Amino acid sequence: MAPKIKLSYFDIEGVAEPIRLALVLTGTEFEDDRVPFSKWGDMKPTTPYGGLPLMTIDDGPVRTESKAMLRWVGATFSKDLYPREKLFEIEEAIGLVEDMNKSWTAPLYIGMRPHIFGYPEGYSKTEEGKEKVASMRKQWVEESLPKFIGFIEDKIEKSGGKWLVEGDQPTIADCLLVPALRNFSRGHIDHVEANCLDKYPKIV
Numbered sequence: 001m002a003p004k005i006k007l008s009y010f011d012i013e014g015v016a017e018p019i020r021l022a023l024v025l026t027g028t029e030f031e032d033d034r035v036p037f038s039k040w041g042d043m044k045p046t047t048p049y050g051g052l053p054l055m056t057i058d059d060g061p062v063r064t065e066s067k068a069m070l071r072w073v074g075a076t077f078s079k080d081l082y083p084r085e086k087l088f089e090i091e092e093a094i095g096l097v098e099d100m101n102k103s104w105t106a107p108l109y110i111g112m113r114p115h116i117f118g119y120p121e122g123y124s125k126t127e128e129g130k131e132k133v134a135s136m137r138k139q140w141v142e143e144s145l146p147k148f149i150g151f152i153e154d155k156i157e158k159s160g161g162k163w164l165v166e167g168d169q170p171t172i173a174d175c176l177l178v179p180a181l182r183n184f185s186r187g188h189i190d191h192v193e194a195n196c197l198d199k200y201p202k203i204v
Contacts, residue, residue: 005030007069009053010037015066016053017179022070022172026077067094070172080169093155093164093173097180100148107136111190137191145184145196152177153202 005023009016011034023030035043035052044050048064055063063069074082082090109116111133114123123129152164159166164173181203187194197204 002029004058006033006056007031007053008033008035008055010035010040013179013182018172018175019053019055019066019069019073021175021178022073022081023077025170025175026073026081028073028077070175074172074175080167081172081175083171086165086167086171089159089165090171090173093171094176096148096151096155096164097173097176100152101180103144103148104140107133107140108189110136134191137189141184141192141196149197149200149203153200156202 005028007016007019007023007030020032040052047054048062051064053064053066053069055069057063071082106117110119111124111129114129115121119129124133155164156162163170164177165171181197183189184192185194185197185204
C-alpha cells in the first residue's frame with residue numbers, strides 16, 4: 001500500500017518544486033499543501049527549524065530539509081531517479097546546480113534582504129539600493145549565467161544530449177535543474193528578462 005504523503009510549502013515553486021516533480025514523475029500520490037504567506041507567521045514557530053518545506057509520511061513525525069525529501073522520493077519510488085550505480089554522477093550534477101543557485105543568491109537577496117549583506121533595512125528601496133540591485137542582477141545574467149549554462153550544456157552533451165546524467169530517464173538532478181532554470185525565464189524577477197535563456201536552445 002502506498003504511503004500517505006503530505007508536502008507543505010508556500011504557493012510558489014521554490015525549493016519544494018523539485019520534490020513535487022519527483023513525486024509526479026514517479027506517479028506517487030501526495031497532498032500538495034500550499035501554505036498562504038498570511039498564515040506563515042503563526043505557523044513558523046511550530047515548525048522544527050523555522051522553515052519550509054515540511055513532509056509527513058503516513059501521519060508520522062514531521063520531516064524537514066528539501067534535499068533529503070528529494071533523495072528519499074527518488075530512492076523510494078523509482079529505479080531511475082536516484083539509482084545507486086549512478087550515485088556519484090547524480091550528486092556531481094546536483095552540486096553543479098547548487099553552485100549556480102548559490103552564485104545567484106547575492107544578486108537575488110540584495111533586493112529582498114539587504115541586511116544580510118550589511119545594508120540597512122529598506123536599502124533596496126532607495127535610489128542607491130535600486131541601482132545596486134539592478135547592477136548586480138544584470139551583471140550576473142551577463143557574466144555568471146552563461147558560464148553555468150555552459151557547464152550544464154557540456155554535462156548534458158557528454159551524458160547523451162538529453163539529461164544531466166547518462167541514461168534514458170531523468171534523475172533527481174534534472175528535477176532540481178528544471179525549476180532552477182525556469183526561475184530565470186518566468187519574468188517575475190526585476191532586471192532579469194524572461195527571454196534570457198532563449199540563446200541557449202540546448203537547455204530550453
